[in-house]
Amino acid sequence: MMAALRPSLPHDDDNWAFELKWDGVRAVAYVRADGLELISRNDKDMARSYPELRALTGMVHEPVVLDGEIVALRDGRPDFGLLQSRMHVQRPTDRLVRSTPVAYYVFDLLQHGDRSLLAEPYTTRRRALEELDLNSAPVFTPPWWQGGGEAVLAASIEQGLEGVVAKPLTSRYLPGRRGPWIKVKNVRHQEVVVAGWTPGEGRRADMIGSLILGVYDDHGLRYVGNVGTGFTETNLHELADRLHPLEHADSPFDTTVPGPVARTAHWTEPELVGEVAFTEWTGDGHLRHPSWRGLRPDKQPEQVRRD
Structure with missing residues (x-):
């Protein structure tokens, strides 16, 4: 599900969830005990390029489908230029993985076990995601805020981040579509x-x-x-x-x-x-x-x- 670029955030703050926008590569993760697929926006499996993210298979007790962003960090902030050294490498060496590690920032849960969450509202999906407790390297669940969008945007500018994504609290997940989500970029x-x-x-x-x-x-x-x-x-x-x-x-x-x-x-x-x-x-x-x-x-x- 994609977000539409807008010049400003919505004014009815209380009806929206706000997340920081991460400067990396979008990936939907299909996680099972016996393997991991990391599917890009053009339907390519990137799992071989990011072997450290196989740690996901041991972090969940049931199969899950997650949505998130693969990032490389410099001084605690995502650095797209740094990520470039990993994006084109199908089989990275141990040395490259150690020198330029990546993290997976998860912001949505699409399926948990046999249960699809696509039709559930954003708040239900986020609560279910947080219950997975994915918060140890290399996988993290960043926070979200109900309301206060301008404060979140100001914080993103102060921290040198890319911007903010706003999602209606009641929004369902629409795979492959540009739904009601919006994004506001600082650059x-x-x-x-x-x-x-x-x-x-x-x-x-x-x-x-x-x-x-x-x-x-x-x-x-x-x-x-x-x-x-x-x-x-x-x-x-x-x-x-x-x-x-x-x-x-x-x-x-x-x-x-x-x-x-x-x-x-x-x-x-x-x-x-x-x-x-x-x-x-x-x-x-x-x-x-x-x-x-x-x-x-x-x-x-x-x-x-x-x-």
């Missing part, structure tokens, strides 16, 4: 489809200078700008390795691309999804001051639409 992020690159100059000659970005709408893939900042040298080499095999002679866009971009573009098949931080959308629908955050292997290109 604007946008998923993007990588559709090509332009060559670098100066010290980045012979490397990627910027990535050409798009999002889908009802008319196809639409150009939304280029991003040339936020990369490490390692990022640039990894992106080059991923993009060169996808190079294609023709533009994948269904809209016009500005001439200066098109003249130097190396087009690719639109198969890679990434994420950028940015300040605002311009009047012509482009990202203003985007900065690269990383690839999103948990997303399908066709899912990428403007938030």
Whole structure:
């Protein structure tokens, strides 16, 4: 179940639950005594990438289905850049797991034993989740608050967190749908489809200078700008390795691309999804001051639409 992006929180506070928004990878966990599946938004099982989360199998006495966020922490706060070093690794070494451990922050319980909780209200699901007492590393159940949304949002800003999610107290869980949940972000992020690159100059000659970005709408893939900042040298080499095999002679866009971009573009098949931080959308629908955050292997290109 997804949340819709909104510029502000609801005013009828007492009818809503407020949770902090965690900057990580969404995962639905199917937990049984004999195994664990961690299913991403594009229906991929990520359990092999996060072997430390197999601890979940010994933390519950009956099979459960949980919803939550996989995060990597730096100074006690989720750090998406740090999580990048784990997201693309199918079989991480023991050294990588020790150096960059992850945690699973659980915020919903969808099934407990043979009992489905999908039709139950939010408050019933949360009470049942808290009774599982999932609060030892690497799995935690973060708090929620009834009312006081502005105070929760202020606390998220003070702690340098991504934002707040608001959920009606009576809301059922609607799998795969964008229901009545809403999210308010402190920093604007946008998923993007990588559709090509332009060559670098100066010290980045012979490397990627910027990535050409798009999002889908009802008319196809639409150009939304280029991003040339936020990369490490390692990022640039990894992106080059991923993009060169996808190079294609023709533009994948269904809209016009500005001439200066098109003249130097190396087009690719639109198969890679990434994420950028940015300040605002311009009047012509482009990202203003985007900065690269990383690839999103948990997303399908066709899912990428403007938030």
